[in-house]
Amino acid sequence: MPEEFDRRRILVVDDEERMVRFIRMNLEHDGFQVIEAFNGKQALDKLRDTPDLVLLDVMMPDIDGFEVLETIRDVSNVPVIMLTAKGEEDDRVRGLELGADDYITKPFSPRELVSRVKAVLRRTEGMSGSMHGLIEVDDRLKIDFDRREIWLEGKLVKLRPTEYRLLYHLVQNAGWVVSHDQLLQKVWGYEYRDEPHYVRLYINYLRQKLEKDPADPKYILTERGVGYRFVDFRREKA
Numbered sequence: 001m002p003e004e005f006d007r008r009r010i011l012v013v014d015d016e017e018r019m020v021r022f023i024r025m026n027l028e029h030d031g032f033q034v035i036e037a038f039n040g041k042q043a044l045d046k047l048r049d050t051p052d053l054v055l056l057d058v059m060m061p062d063i064d065g066f067e068v069l070e071t072i073r074d075v076s077n078v079p080v081i082m083l084t085a086k087g088e089e090d091d092r093v094r095g096l097e098l099g100a101d102d103y104i105t106k107p108f109s110p111r112e113l114v115s116r117v118k119a120v121l122r123r124t125e126g127m128s129g130s131m132h133g134l135i136e137v138d139d140r141l142k143i144d145f146d147r148r149e150i151w152l153e154g155k156l157v158k159l160r161p162t163e164y165r166l167l168y169h170l171v172q173n174a175g176w177v178v179s180h181d182q183l184l185q186k187v188w189g190y191e192y193r194d195e196p197h198y199v200r201l202y203i204n205y206l207r208q209k210l211e212k213d214p215a216d217p218k219y220i221l222t223e224r225g226v227g228y229r230f231v232d233f234r235r236e237k238a
Helices: 017-029 040-049 065-075 089-097 110-125 161-172 180-188 197-210 233-237
Strands: 009-013 033-037 053-057 080-084 102-105 134-136 141-144 149-152 155-157 177-179 220-223 227-230
Touching (some): 009 017, 009 040, 017 110, 033 040, 053 110, 065 080, 065 089, 089 102, 089 197, 102 110, 110 161, 110 180, 149 197, 161 180, 161 197, 161 227, 197 220
Parallel strands (some): 009 033, 053 080, 080 102
Antiparallel strands (some): 134 141, 141 149, 149 155, 177 227, 220 227
């Protein structure tokens, strides 16, 4: 196993003990450390152990996974992968809207489980810090990637981790068209090349938070059939 994942701790949350054992066995086989929780309350308590990633089942008896996810997002940017039942598209979309980084549909293979966990860890830990200092896009929007702060009309805007990574890669390539495939690979990982709806969904989230009129965007522009382009603010100021 690559050294980059040595001692990474995964919090596994599921009310089915057999499922937790199955996940633990396969993650430990690949060198991860596993923290167990069997309900929502235990999951929130175990956040104190500062896991590197959370695997969170949707269907639980006391507090469901969505409520747990909302609480996690109030206090932490830890990556979260939701575990959803087969065919529950609404659950997957709702999880992404609440700030989940990915989902895995049950039943899943050990290989898929480990692959998804590694992919999420790579993209959350591997973002380059090549842009420094305060970026003034215009009088309305300012970005500080060093501080992980987005300012809109003088107010701090809260972005979810995936939204932040997507914005980073768009701004890093301001003025250039970034294809759907490139964004999927940079923000989600190579394993997600067949999930183009991720890009559309999160572009929409960003526009809702940053654009004055999301239906007529000025920052994040669509190049139909190709991808997206962040406005070339550098050229406009020149």
